[in-house]
Amino acid sequence: MYRGGFNGGNFMPRGGGMGHMAYQTGSQGFNWMYLVSAGIKFLIFLAILYVAYNIFKYYRDNSNPAIKILNEKYASGEISEEEFVKRRALLTKRS
Template identity: 40%
Template sequence: MFCRGLLNFRSGSFGGWGMYLMIGFCLLMFLTLIFFAFKLIKAHSHSKSSESSDSALNILNERYARGEISDEEYTKRKIILSTKN
């Protein structure tokens, strides 16, 4: 009975292919949601990492301005922080 309904292409909407089209559409929507979820997570993690490196650079600038570190140390650490971005 079940196979007979699948092989009868004249019944139902879309000539019997309605079930397959609906499964394909649902699968497409599911994959689209997963894609956008990953893009959102990636964008959120990237913004957090750039914020932390910016704050590290701000701390380095403040320490240099207060005279806590030398010119050589400031330059060396600034290069290190800029390469991590």
């Protein structure tokens, strides 16, 4: 009687299928490589979110020409801090 790697006519290896060997773990019963892989993917996802947020923030802050002019006037000393805060609040108010 043949006792090879296949059972009957199912063409499936003994022991649970093609991926069985990939998920075998040590005596602890926990697959550390899966945890490391998931952690790396999570860190990459966070890095992408961080870069996207900073790009969005940069373009949002620099898209209003009135804010640019107001910042230049405040930096050159043409307007006071109180005036700057008041005008900036008016310009950045969302409708």
